[in-house]
Amino acid sequence: MKLNERKIKILEAIITDYIATAEPVGSRTIARKYDLGISPATIRNEMSDLEEMGYIEQPHTSAGRIPSQSGYRMYVDNMMHKRMLTDDETEFLKNAISFNVNRVEYLMQQTAKALAMLTNYTTVVAEPKSSGVKIKHIQLVPVDKNTAAAVVVMENNAIKNHIIKAKKMPDADGLYRLSGKINSVLENYAVEEISPDKAQEVLKEFAEYSELILNVFKAVISAVRQEEDIHLYTSGVKNLLGFPEFSDVNKAKSIFQAFEEKDMLITLLGGGENTAADKIEIVIGGENKMEELKDCSIVRANYRYGRNSVGRIGIIGPTRMNYSQTVSVLDEIIRKLDTIIDAMLGGGEDGDYDG
Amino acid sequence: MKLNERKIKILEAIITDYIATAEPVGSRTIARKYDLGISPATIRNEMSDLEEMGYIEQPHTSAGRIPSQSGYRMYVDNMMHKRMLTDDETEFLKNAISFNVNRVEYLMQQTAKALAMLTNYTTVVAEPKSSGVKIKHIQLVPVDKNTAAAVVVMENNAIKNHIIKAKKMPDADGLYRLSGKINSVLENYAVEEISPDKAQEVLKEFAEYSELILNVFKAVISAVRQEEDIHLYTSGVKNLLGFPEFSDVNKAKSIFQAFEEKDMLITLLGGGENTAADKIEIVIGGENKMEELKDCSIVRANYRYGRNSVGRIGIIGPTRMNYSQTVSVLDEIIRKLDTIIDAMLGGGEDGDYDG
DNA sequence: TGTTAGCACTCAATCAAAACGAGTGCTAAC
């Protein structure tokens, strides 16, 4: 059977209406609200076809139709248009995200909150991950007589602290000299590339501080694991409670459960795998493998952070979410973030990032 | 009217039962389940008195009684006993909170999660706040040709980074020397005590880097504001959904709304004000001023972090929460945290903290 | 004087039957 012009119009009407009302939509409604110039009876015939083709389904005999998963898929892939933001939306974003931020956390938090408020869905933002990013500079700073902090500046200007303990510790000047040596050995290597035998070079020269040096290397290397423990910013989880599809407390509960599991959220955001940069991806309903979120859709994308690093944003709503608006808003935000981050990182090669 | 022995027993029975079942409890139930040696009729008379005294109330004529706010208050203040933890609970805590953590964030996160799982209520943990804490050491670390990081070690070994930008920047050795000077001026002052004219002393000696120096001072001072932006760790919000009192989606929604407002949570945790250290406080139902949380109670307390700093923990459940268990568990955790933090801070005067 | 059995009364909760109405599929006419 062919999906002709008229069927497309009807399918679109059904989806649009269902997105707006969450009620199964019947032939009469379509005839009344959408000016297709045909009678309910004709629409019924077409709907019968659409059902056979798998794009819509009937909750029960005497109800209207609702879009099926492949109906949404069809809509999203072929029928939906990205629209311009309204003036209100643009205005809102302008006020919600301040241009001058110098902490990536604040930016992420603001972004998550702004998106959640604007779309009325739930937003999850993952901090840019820095695996593979090289060490630009490392320096030891005295803390107390048995403790120092190793301050590591990454290629993308992220800064990490590690607490180092050792029984024997040089004085401030000694620490500074030792830092220079360690620095010369580690700079321009990604954390993943550091092997323990790199420590030998330093040990040769500063044998008496072997404990301290080994601990520094250990701490820096273990940072890989910490990197995996990526920061997520979630906002607007409660928004989902407003949708009738989650008015059953048990459903709501299982969703909230999911949102408290970090691993779950990371899977949800996907990414890394095969995602083209800057491409907005839409995962509809059961397409994600997570049972708890089978009634949810996710609109997600990467954002760039400096040269080597990307972060990830996902907007989660009910399957009948407003894809068109969501995609438009997300698209705009990604572009905006790009500008802000560019400015934050100093516009060019090097910049600043307080992490 | 006097609250005699028998009335107390009956009130206790009502509260215990209601905490367990969330159902209004009637005279017959008490006679059957609690061995008071008196008949339902007598209990009814006593209940009638208790109602008049304001300790219990009746949802409607033909229902049993439920504890009123002052009923809970009476129970919590005079009748409840702190109990020992069960072996299971002790075991759980032992596994849930690892003794060897070196990041305060992890510890807080673990604590929140453990408490939420153990009590099945919602837990909020606030990081220790460090206002008033003195600067122990400050050092500048090069980032790139226009950027440096100011690493500030606080008296309680918290470490903060600030990004500093300046057009003219000394080389690494120059930065190190400048650090020494700044350090001599700022050490042993609390951030709040730093006045801009302190910068003058440094400027005299390093006039050519005035922009850099002024920016360092600005950044350090602005840290006060950042301190106010205290970190909170929340866990188990979804637990509340399991309680029948929140099975109405709208109620649930307003509660979740509250939990997304940081200010709200901070008010909720209270503290600072008039709270004796280590004393467990209980706020029952409407006693907190927040409309959204009028059906919730909070059990909260301080925990010590080093010498000058306290953090705060709150456990939030329905008004009919199990106060006895909650208090016992919280008490135990506070004690445990004390030990862990002591170890983390190095057991004695000085320690390490990676923040 | 305190306790208890008995009883009439209240009222939310439960359940079944009836009425409703939105929507469909089919048929026949246009």
Add this chain to the structure above:
DNA sequence: GTTAGCACTCGTTTTGATTGAGTGCTAACA
């Protein structure tokens, strides 16, 4: 190919009766 008409389906809403947990009151009892 389109549409009006109509019988039919089935979830939802309404209504009314029933149930049962619980109370307050009264009168009898120890």
